Amino acid sequence: MPELPEVETTVKQLRREILGRKIEGVWSDFKKIIKKPKDFEEFRKELAGKKIKKIERRGKNILFRLSGGRTLLIHQKLTGHLLVGKWVKERGKWRVFSGALSEKINSYIHLLFVLGNGQMMALSDLRKFAKVELWETERLRETKEFKDLGPEPLDKEFTLEQFQESLKAKKGKIKQILMDQKVVAGIGNIYSDEILWAVKVSPFKRACKLSKNETQAIYRAMRRILSQAIRLKGASISDFRDIRGERGRFDRVRKVYQKEGERCPRCGSVIKRQKVGGRSAHYCPRCQKL
């Protein structure tokens, strides 16, 4: 899935394109993607006529604040991405009619919101892991998932002291801790690898064993790299696209993620890949010693 920078890119572009629009209709060929309400007809009825008043990001979640006190939540998981344009269906596939520039045919559109002017917002999702939920805004705030979400790493209020405090008691490996949405919201596999390479810390190092200097370096690199990735409109290593179907440029500057067997740009050693908690960590065995 898109991580924080990719979701932020999407949200910024959506604000420009569809803020203030009314949802006129909903189409889906994979209704299981809508987790709440379970019944698609109910989902369709509740959305009909709602106006998109605000679009926000919280961690990796996209929140559409709608009229009538409702919030539409979309989590894109691994391969979901939102596209804005106008499509027509031809031989079972959605073809771009207007709006999107580079994505001419998309076989993975499973949910479409008709927004008026013939404009549409589509959720394309190869692996169908994305989740879509419609909430009463107040109820959503009370959910465990939301209350448990950690601070926004780019928030001014999120201080180094806070970060140090949250790592102090963690026995887990730092890579896993960085990806734990309860510790910090929005970091996933790409950016955790890139952050740790930047500060020469092993992904296997226990969070509680980090020195003050290391923690500070991670904190700073986290903010720097995420901001840089947002400026570059995210990473399109797999199939993330922005809402016009265009690729992000972070993958051009990444140093280790999915670069197993290549040379470390800093010391020339061969980049290794090793599992950490079920995910692949990519790192330089020389720069990032345990």
Place this chain on the structure above:
DNA sequence: CGAGGTACCTGACAGC
């Protein structure tokens, strides 16, 4: 509580 496995899906790619 934490750690680890599995489930949810589809597709690309390597090796036989």
Place this chain on the structure above:
DNA sequence: TGCTGTCAGGTACCTC
């Protein structure tokens, strides 16, 4: 050409 196994930006849910 197929078949098999592995891997893929995430997270929920289960068991121990």
